[in-house]
Amino acid sequence: MKTVIPVENGDTLVAVRGFLKRLLEAGVVDAVLVPMETPAGAVTPALVSDSRLLDAANPLAPVMGLNAARVVGPVSIREPRGKIAAVLRPCELRALVELVKLKQASLDDMVTIGVDCLGTYDVPVYEVMRADDGVDVAAYLASAQSGELAPQDGYAFRDACQMCEKPHVSALSSGERLGGVEAVVTLELFGADLSAGIPVTLPDELAEKLGLTDPSPGPSPARRREIIEKVIAARTQVRDARFAEMDRRLEQEGIEGVFAACVRCHNCMTVCPICYCKTCLFKSPTFDHEPLQYMNWAHRKGAYRLPADTMLFHLTRLNHIVLSCVGCGMCTSACPAELPVGRVFRTIGQQVQAVFDYVPGGNVEEPLPLITFREDEWMEVGEE
């Protein structure tokens, strides 16, 4: 059912908090996983069971320090645990879908609440903004209605957000898909005047439990579609320009050129929602070579790059996860050398995903390309 969460006194955030509180108070779920604001104003996800504490919830804060799918995994993977609602951005929902397929997260007894994303800042940028100019929340939320998604003057959205062409959500229960990322409950910000109400789509039964029985279409679906298409067009243009640029770099400099300054700190892997292995080969003693081995390599090649095995690390990570890369760009955000890790993964990912006709984060039922196969495909391979 489509309805609108009423907003009083133009305070959208209070209305969202009220909605989340009702989920707990009506016993729909036992806890809500949602970005929370600390008293000092920093934002971090938390699993909240006490509805009063949801006064600190802020899923509309334009900051992303973590792809929350990373924390939904451990919280959801095993029963018993009770019911959870998780408030997630589109790139977090997509990562969650991949983690479910990788058997690292579970959607059982889980109410996913997807929220259209208007763009996010890196934590350090957000902190400077808070300290210096303050965050203009009203302008940020107003951008949903116009689709003119722009960062605050003097600041930039995260690199991945600038090229994100999947910033919107689609309700699992609704017919009209718009190609958005699916969630059980969707807060549909695009095209809406959020100072008046928040359009939401949710299952009828849930709406009844929450007392949201006023069917209201909100802004017309055509309006929403128009705004989303506008955002997608603008973002796709940026994306394609960056793909072309990265393709050129990879061709000219090779991956060793792009990652030349990598210190192999593994931050990109640590924050990646898809890289879930507990004991990564690259953190194992496998790559602690004997001193003589380094000398042999130095003699063989004339010189040997250190830290060793850096390109091997990136190429292996590409092989292991690029088909599931959702382009959240947390890797870029986390890189101390400010390398365009996410751009590399998205550029190459797009090409490899095309080979398998696979869209990461799409359908939970669709198997991962590397665990499935058909006997009668690529029959010529191996036969020459």
Next chain:
Amino acid sequence: MNNNAFEPKIVAFLCNWCAYTGADLAGTSRIQYPPNVRIIRVMCSGSVDPTYVLKPLLDGVDGVLIGGCHPGDCHYQSGNYKARRRIIALKQILKSAGFDDDRVWLRWISASEGGRFAETVTKMTEFLKEKGPNPMRREWAV
């Protein structure tokens, strides 16, 4: 570089049940093939992680051959079907990342195909001689 003097080095990952046995048969049947190949026996083509292929390539080996059972014949039912997809992905990633993908060969060789194994190594050696040495052999920054 004079390519006639260049002897390519090939690392081959051969599955225990088919390709390796095929290579063994080539040996016991005294079928001639170039000495350019270093064979590593693995249990199944499906057990070859891309890292195994990448490490020698980045260190400068000229070619990597992955040998498995023909489709339908894998000792573990589906290892070779999965290997097929994994190697297709690997080759696309190599290409996208600015490397040659034709230094990596996947071939199905049965336990009775000693001749096919010898022929594959001969063809691959000739192809790599023609192609020239792997630039990674001299590329220190990799």
